[in-house]
Amino acid sequence: MTDRKATIPIVAVPADDEVMVSLYAAREKIQPRSVSGLFSRWRWIMVWLTQIVFYGLPWLQWHARQAVLFDLEARRFYIFNLVLYPQDFIYLTGLLVISALALFLFTAVAGRLWCGFACPQTVYTEIFLWIEKRVEGDRSARLKLDRAGLSAEKLAKRSLKHALWLVFSLWTGFTFVGYFTPIRELGALSMAAALGPWQWFWIFFYGLATYGNAGFLREQVCKYMCPYARFQSAMFDRDTMIVTYDEQRGEPRGARSKKADPTALGLGACVDCTLCVQVCPTGIDIRNGLQYECIGCAACIDVCDTVMDKVGYPRGLIRFSTQNGIEQGWGTRQMLRRALRPRVLVYTAILGVITIAVGLSLFLRTPLKVDVIRDRGALARMVEEGRIENVFRLQIMNATELPQRYAIQVSGLPGIALDTPAEVEVLSTEVRAVAVRVQIPPDAASSGSHPIRFDIRATGDEGIHVSEKAVFLVPR
Amino acid sequence: MSDFTSDFWSWYVAGLTLVSILACLVLLWVSGTAKVKATADNTTGHVWDEDLREMNNPLPRWWVYLFIITVVFSLLYGLLYPMYGKYPGMLNWTSGSRYQNEVAKRAEEIAPLYAQFNGMEPQQLAGNAQAMAIGERLFMNNCATCHGSDARGARSFPNLTDGDWLWGGDPATIKATIISGRMGVMPPMAAAVGSPEDVRNVAHFVLSLSGSPHDSVRAALGRPAFAACAACHGADGKGNTAMGAPNLSDKVWLHGWGEEAVVRAITKGFNNQMPAQADKLNADQIHVLSAYVWGMSNKASPAPN
Numbered sequence: 057m058t059d060r061k062a063t064i065p066i067v068a069v070p071a072d073d074e075v076m077v078s079l080y081a082a083r084e085k086i087q088p089r090s091v092s093g094l095f096s097r098w099r100w101i102m103v104w105l106t107q108i109v110f111y112g113l114p115w116l117q118w119h120a121r122q123a124v125l126f127d128l129e130a131r132r133f134y135i136f137n138l139v140l141y142p143q144d145f146i147y148l149t150g151l152l153v154i155s156a157l158a159l160f161l162f163t164a165v166a167g168r169l170w171c172g173f174a175c176p177q178t179v180y181t182e183i184f185l186w187i188e189k190r191v192e193g194d195r196s197a198r199l200k201l202d203r204a205g206l207s208a209e210k211l212a213k214r215s216l217k218h219a220l221w222l223v224f225s226l227w228t229g230f231t232f233v234g235y236f237t238p239i240r241e242l243g244a245l246s247m248a249a250a251l252g253p254w255q256w257f258w259i260f261f262y263g264l265a266t267y268g269n270a271g272f273l274r275e276q277v278c279k280y281m282c283p284y285a286r287f288q289s290a291m292f293d294r295d296t297m298i299v300t301y302d303e304q305r306g307e308p309r310g311a312r313s314k315k316a317d318p319t320a321l322g323l324g325a326c327v328d329c330t331l332c333v334q335v336c337p338t339g340i341d342i343r344n345g346l347q348y349e350c351i352g353c354a355a356c357i358d359v360c361d362t363v364m365d366k367v368g369y370p371r372g373l374i375r376f377s378t379q380n381g382i383e384q385g386w387g388t389r390q391m392l393r394r395a396l397r398p399r400v401l402v403y404t405a406i407l408g409v410i411t412i413a414v415g416l417s418l419f420l421r422t423p424l425k426v427d428v429i430r431d432r433g434a435l436a437r438m439v440e441e442g443r444i445e446n447v448f449r450l451q452i453m454n455a456t457e458l459p460q461r462y463a464i465q466v467s468g469l470p471g472i473a474l475d476t477p478a479e480v481e482v483l484s485t486e487v488r489a490v491a492v493r494v495q496i497p498p499d500a501a502s503s504g505s506h507p508i509r510f511d512i513r514a515t516g517d518e519g520i521h522v523s524e525k526a527v528f529l530v531p532r
Numbered sequence: 533m534s535d536f537t538s539d540f541w542s543w544y545v546a547g548l549t550l551v552s553i554l555a556c557l558v559l560l561w562v563s564g565t566a567k568v569k570a571t572a573d574n575t576t577g578h579v580w581d582e583d584l585r586e587m588n589n590p591l592p593r594w595w596v597y598l599f600i601i602t603v604v605f606s607l608l609y610g611l612l613y614p615m616y617g618k619y620p621g622m623l624n625w626t627s628g629s630r631y632q633n634e635v636a637k638r639a640e641e642i643a644p645l646y647a648q649f650n651g652m653e654p655q656q657l658a659g660n661a662q663a664m665a666i667g668e669r670l671f672m673n674n675c676a677t678c679h680g681s682d683a684r685g686a687r688s689f690p691n692l693t694d695g696d697w698l699w700g701g702d703p704a705t706i707k708a709t710i711i712s713g714r715m716g717v718m719p720p721m722a723a724a725v726g727s728p729e730d731v732r733n734v735a736h737f738v739l740s741l742s743g744s745p746h747d748s749v750r751a752a753l754g755r756p757a758f759a760a761c762a763a764c765h766g767a768d769g770k771g772n773t774a775m776g777a778p779n780l781s782d783k784v785w786l787h788g789w790g791e792e793a794v795v796r797a798i799t800k801g802f803n804n805q806m807p808a809q810a811d812k813l814n815a816d817q818i819h820v821l822s823a824y825v826w827g828m829s830n831k832a833s834p835a836p837n
Contacts, residue, residue, distance in 0.1 A: 074577070076567040081590035276592060433678055434686030449672070449681040476682065488665075489672040491681030 085202065086275060086339040088185065089195035089331070093358025095172075102173045103182055111227075114234040119457070122238050132485060138418070139455055139485055143425060150414035157410065161403040163288045165395055166297040166376070171285065172353035177277050180228075180270035181337065184221060191217040195334060221271050222263075229263030275338040278351055289348055294379040295394040299352055301332075301343045301374050302382060309343070314367055325369050332356035332374060342374060422519075423455035424462070426512050428526045431491075436531045442498035445475065446528050450490045452512065454482040461515045464492060468508030469528060471497040479515065494528060503532045542617030549616055553606055560599050639814065646816035654703035657820065658827030667824025670817055674809065675825075683828055688787050688804060695829040696784045700773040707822040709806065710813075716776045716804035718797070724760040725798060734758055735794040741769040741781040744789070761798075 116123035118136055125134040133140040140147060162169045171178060192198050192213050204210055233255055234242050245251050251259070269277055278285050292298065306326035312318060318325065326343070333341045335356060338349040342356045360374040381391045431447040439445045454460050461481050466472055475493035482488045494508070508528045514520035536542045569577055570588045578586040606615075613621040620626075649663050657663045672681065678689045685691040690698060698716065699709055725731050733754030738761070739746035761769075764777040771779035778786055787797055809818065 074569050074571055077570045077588060077590065079563050079566055079568060079590055080593045080596055083592040083594070280591060280595065431676070431681050433676075433680045433689060437684075437686070447680055447682050447684070449676070483665075489669070489681070491672075491676070491683070493682055493684075 083276065084339070086337065087195045087198045087202070088337045088339075088355070089334040089359075090185070090189055091335045091355045091358045093361060095354035096358050099173050099178075099182060099353065103179050106174060106176075106179055107183075111231050114231060114239040121457075122240075124235065125238060126236050128236055138421075139423070139457060141425070141453065141455060143453075144421075147414065147418065150410065154407065154411055154414065157403060157407040159284070159288075160291055161400065161407055163291040164293070164296060164400050164403060166352075167292065167299070168285075168288055168350070168352035171278065171288070171351035175351075177269060177274075177282070178337075178351065178353065180266055181274050183224070184270040187220050187224070188217055191220065218271075221267055225263040225267035225270075226259065227263075228266045229259040229261070232262040233258050275349070275351075278338065279349055285348070285351075292346075293399070295391070295397060297376050297378055297391070297395075298346055299342060299350060299354055299357060299374065300377045300379070300382045301345070302372070302377075303343075303345075304385075306343065306373050325364070325373050327363065327367060329363055331359045331363060335359045346379075422522055424460075424512065424514065424520050424522050425451075425453040425455060426510070426522045426524050427451040428510055428524045430526070436529045438531075439475075439495065443495045444498065444500075444530055445493055445495045448492050448494065448510075448526060450492055450510065450512070451487060452480065452482050452490060453487045454484060456514075456520070457484045458516075459483045460517075460520070463513050463515050464490075465511040465513075466492075466494050466508060467511065469496050469501050469506055471500045472508060472528070496528070496530075501528070501530050503530045505529050536618055539618075544617070546616035546619065549610065553603060553610075556599070557603055560596065560603075564596055643816075646820070649820055650816060654819075654823035654826050655830075657823035658830065663820050664824055664827065667820050667827075670813070670821045671824055674812065674821075678806075683825075685786075688802075690786060691784070692825055693828045694784060696779065696782060697773065698771075698776045698778055698786075701826070701829065703822055703826045705773075706825050707818060710818050710822055710825070711808065711810045713808035714776060714804075714806045716802060716806075718764070718777075718802040720799060720801035721760055722799045725757045728799075730754070730757055731795055731798050732791070734761070734798060735791055738769065738780050738794050739791065742783060744783075746791075 113124045114122060118134075121134060123134070123136050127134065131142050133144075159170055188198065192201055201210060201213065230242065230246065231239070233239075236258075237255060242251070242255070245255075246259075273281075302325075304324075306324045308322065308324055309326035309328040310321075310323045311328055312321055312323055332343070333339070333356075335358075336342065337353060337355065338351060340347050340349045342350065354376065357374050357376065361371045364371050364373055378386075378391050378394065380386065380394065427450070429449045429451065431449060434447060437445045437447075450464065452462060454462075459481060461479050463479050464474060465478070466474055473495055475495050476491065480488070480490050492510075505527045506529075508526050510524045510526055512522045512524070536545075568588070571577055574588050576586045576588050580586075610616050610619075611621065612623050613625050615621070645662075649657060649660070652660070652663075657667075671679075671683065675683070679685050679692055680689070683692040684694075695701065697705075699705055699714060722728070722731055725734050730753075733750045734757045735754070736746045736748075736750035737752075737754035737758050740748065740751040758769075761780075764775055765771055765780050766777075769780035771777045771781075778784070785793070787793060787802065813821065
């Protein structure tokens with residue numbers, strides 16, 4: 057490293073072909089060609105899966121309420137048989153940690169899988185493209201329509217397309233709000249146009265965001281806005297599966313007749329049909345190698361394989377492979393062996409541990425929360441027969457959806473007993489503050505503070521049980 | 533924004549805010565009109581580390597418009613909301629007023645609930661489970677601090693469950709107490725009674741009224757001096773609800789029991805105060821709360837749950 061200079065020199069390359077350009081340029085519209093094939097099928101499977109869940113969930117009922125409802129105003133999250141409270145916020149943290157680690161893991165193993173197959177931006181763009189194709193035709197027809205002057209036909213096609221997009225977007229916005237307001241009521245309300253201002257706002261905002269992102273911005277979201285896109289490429293290494301072009305096999309590229317022997321012509325396998333560029337949703341040429349715009353959607357793989365089939369060459373000129381694999385000509389098995397590298401194993405281990413921990417704690421969660429609060433007014437009292445009394449306030453939160461009766465027991469000192477009713481009722485999903493008086497016989501304990509325990513049990517369900525520590529004070 | 537100590541800082545902050553926003557615009561204009569070199573292979577001509585060349589990747593032009601929109605948004609925001617120093621904004625928005633609005637809105641939402649309670653007598657309300665659940669929460673949040681979660685009070689804080697009332701225990705009086713508070717004043721009486729020895733004698737007489745342990749000789753000596761106390765506590769020491777004078781002949785000792793406590797009471801007097809709740813609770817809430825408090829010492833059934 058001795059020959060390295062301390063400063064990094066910026067060498068101006070003398071060039072006679074210099075042009076002056078602005079830092080900003082008008083976006084060139086991309087009209088991706090539609091594609092069919094293995095990965096395209098997988099993407100559509102993911103589209104169906106994610107969207108059936110998204111549009112379907114709010115319509116499911118669970119015991120006379122919506123199965124999944126995030127009631128922000130009442131601060132209750134209903135998820136099937138779970139009712140979560142602000143105190144359960146840790147589960148959201150757990151979910152986010154799991155999501156982040158899963159993203160790291162998938163990215164380290166197989167590149168931008170999330171981007172290419174499951175990201176809402178990709179999914180909605182796919183749906184919008186499908187609508188576009190139905191109305192205006194495929195790539196070439198759309199390019200022609202773009203160039204054409206205004207005509208009745210163009211106006212009709214464009215209006216129809218935007219109308220369909222808008223309907224779909226509004227439905228998406230409506231569904232989104234349906235997670236926060238019961239969707240059946242929301243439907244009835246919107247029919248009567250009697251929604252609250254915020255409901256209107258969010259339906260239109262989310263609808264507009266869908267319309268704008270999937271209809272107009274498309275690949276620009278990934279290129280200029282998305283933070284994941286930036287740091288996912290930082291999780292790549294030389295053994296990450298990425299969409300690659302096999303340069304050794306493909307170059308030199310060029311058109312040729314189907315019957316000609318490419319080796320005799322001195323050509324590689326690439327017939328330079330540019331279909332891989334036409335199908336690319338971000339408009340790049342994968343043959344230039346890995347670029348930050350590539351979202352790993354594998355549309356170019358699908359289309360190149362069909363071309364290879366047509367001209368009778370083996371598939372896989374563009375394929376999922378690793379940087380090492382492409383350079384050293386490895387087979388699948390060698391690449392798979394490298395898939396179990398320390399980084400992947402560590403991600404898997406952490407992800408596994410956290411997932412199991414969150415799952416277990418959700419499974420073992422007690423739908424009852426109790427806080428013991430000592431009364432500040434009187435630390436201790438002497439009552440009849442010289443008994444010593446402490447007053448506590450139990451904040452009992454019934455996290456079930458049924459009214460519950462709770463039996464309160466106190467232990468920890470000889471002869472300790474409650475002077476208040478040992479059973480209290482708390483209505484469903486409510487919090488109740490109950491005053492309890494705890495007494496001990498005279499001389500049962502020395503003066504000072506003594507640890508005691510409150511045990512609160514649901515009378516109907518032995519499994520619902522909370523034990524809380526408290527301190528009993530004995531005056532001098 | 534009333535927390536500026538001088539106008540200078542208000543102007544300083546406002547100026548800084550405005551200059552920052554305008555600086556964003558200037559930066560945008562500079563970068564928007566700047567021209568950079570680019571070569572035919574779409575690189576900028578910059579090379580690092582021998583062979584790392586910088587590619588020319590211009591941002592889309594709508595990025596500029598978006599930036600302008602954000603600047604316009606912040607200028608408008610500053611006009612509508614308090615952003616520039618002391619300037620309160622055209623909407624006169626404050627977090628305090630927002631809180632008040634939300635409280636008012638919430639009160640409007642639950643008004644129908646309280647409306648049904650308003651027509652009911654406290655005696656009826658005390659038997660209404662829903663009203664009592666509300667009363668319990670109101671009590672826990674507003675009264676329990678002094679009177680205790682179990683409403684049994686503490687030294688100098690009256691017990692509300694024992695049926696012994698300083699000012700009277702009928703629902704209307706309880707309501708009046710909650711609305712405007714009470715001042716339980718007893719002046720220091722040592723001067724009126726006489727020497728410390730006389731005070732101790734009176735104390736023993738007071739203890740004798742409730743049959744508490746006392747020295748009967750001292751009590752007999754103290755009896756004449758009790759005339760000074762009788763003005764408020766009555767000749768028989770039964771107290772007077774008109775002025776909140778406690779009954780001295782029962783077993784309830786608000787300010788402590790025993791000789792020393794009574795001596796201290798006579799010597800120093802009291803200035804006991806219950807704050808008015810009218811500005812904290814509205815009439816509907818007070819109506820329910822008085823019924824709840826009345827119900828605690830007038831239970832048909834002993835079980836509170």
